[in-house]
């Protein structure tokens with residue numbers, strides 16, 4: 001295949017983790033969104049519509065976010081427990 005595309009110099013967008021507060025490449029973070037219907041969901045594709053919050057792929061950040069209620073505050077809504085469980089599962093998978 002040709003290599004006509006150049007990605008050099010292309011800036012990748014960064015987002016702030018709600019756990020540790022670090023700014024990271026969007027692709028390294030897990031996105032949690034509130035859909036226009038008000039539903040909370042983990043968006044692994046990063047393409048869904050809605051208000052998003054970002055967190056590192058790390059259980060440490062998840063713990064901090066839970067403690068500080070960062071996700072609730074960021075999305076301005078209570079977060080169902082299974083969302084945290086889903087995130088934790090994903091993070092543990094990524095860490096092993």
Ligand SMILES: [Zn+2]
Nearest residue numbers: 017020056061
């Ligand atoms: Zn973090």
